[in-house]
Amino acid sequence: MESFSAYDRGLQYGDGFFETFTIDQHAPLCWFAHWQRIEKSCQRLQLPLPDESKLYHTALEKCQGIERGILKLIMTRGEGGRGYQPPEKTHPTLLFLTYPWADYPPDYFHTGITLTVCETRLAHQPLLAGIKHLNRLEQVLARQELSQISTAQEGIVLNYAEELVECTMSNLFWRKGECVYTPSLHNAGVAGVMRELILATLTTWNIPYKEGCYTLEALEQADEIFICNSVLGIWSVRHINKLCYNKGTLTQRLQHYILQQRWITAYA
């Protein structure tokens, strides 16, 4: 069992961030996309950037013997006094944890899922939005609520201005006509690695997309909807409460593409 010091600022204040990788055939997938977010997270939290090749080497070692699973990297500001002030000299903690594969029913990938809308709202905090920091109580509350109110597989989470942000553990996309839409994550939410890869793919495919502020009404008008993260890949949204949607052609094309690129494991 991995252990760490109780005086670590990761526990004391959530002073750090994490990354969740799919392990496929003894290696973490999408390393470079995750590394890009690690760079952003270090910059935002004023943490020293680790050595990439050393970090990758450690990650690879951790994945040995694992055909399919999940790797989590936690990076914190390390130990440092009592009180919020970061220590003058930082000795970050870098920790890799492995977990069994998530084992989602293949139906979620092939057929699609149902969303509901959470009551839990996300706070407006541009200083922390986008990165996957360790202050995740809002997501815990939203997820707790989801399991208590609904049998839906995922829940949409709004901000206090009633605008779409994301789902409890995934990012949200929809298509209306020729254009793809996804909520802006400048003020709340996590900019997922799969979200970034999808946006880059849309660019290479010459498919226009918009990141902006949208309400639930935008989803009512959508032609197709999907959610994504780096473990589940892409799931088509077939129902949001009483609204019904077909699995769209873009969703299918993207699913096919991310499998072909080996950005996800062929779990389904």
Next chain:
Amino acid sequence: MESFSAYDRGLQYGDGFFETFTIDQHAPLCWFAHWQRIEKSCQRLQLPLPDESKLYHTALEKCQGIERGILKLIMTRGEGGRGYQPPEKTHPTLLFLTYPWADYPPDYFHTGITLTVCETRLAHQPLLAGIKHLNRLEQVLARQELSQISTAQEGIVLNYAEELVECTMSNLFWRKGECVYTPSLHNAGVAGVMRELILATLTTWNIPYKEGCYTLEALEQADEIFICNSVLGIWSVRHINKLCYNKGTLTQRLQHYILQQRWITAYA
């Protein structure tokens, strides 16, 4: 060195809360006021309430041999799978850590301190406001900023509506005429134990007070200003940037009273 499972949700998500006690003569001060906040925190985060007398007994044991110091209790939701959803059966982690005494210069207590105003803003999140949960990145950012921009001892932190909330590690009070004011903590901030004790004292002294939404302008008009927490007690605010204040009679009376009540240690 106390250690902790890396799979604990306290590290993974900041899924828990903490309490900071002053240790004086081998015992934690203001136990009951802290216990009241523990009850609130457990209720808000849907954590099972620990047994009070058992917890107090453990706290006392931890304080043995310590004349003056600091005791920190961390309570988390314990271990539980990967993913935000809390486990069906919770086995909370309860951890007591001890630290050396904070050793603030006695002048801060006797003469007073200087405040500045932080750029870092606190998010509007009524679901989490008031409790001392483990998601404290905002305070880390504010404290980091304070040490980088200023030699002031503490920094006032506002919300995104430019309203006063608190200071980076303490609560804020001021008097104007007959009435005492303190910012409402319904949407952001930590409702400190010393703050609660001061409000209760004002009530017993028949001194009117108001909790509400105020801007920096309210402080410009104030007759006296002080900050508080359960370690430093009460410090008079003598300067906010270029504004000057006298150490007021209410501040002195409260300082005298909290020492007499043994709510703080006679460190100064």
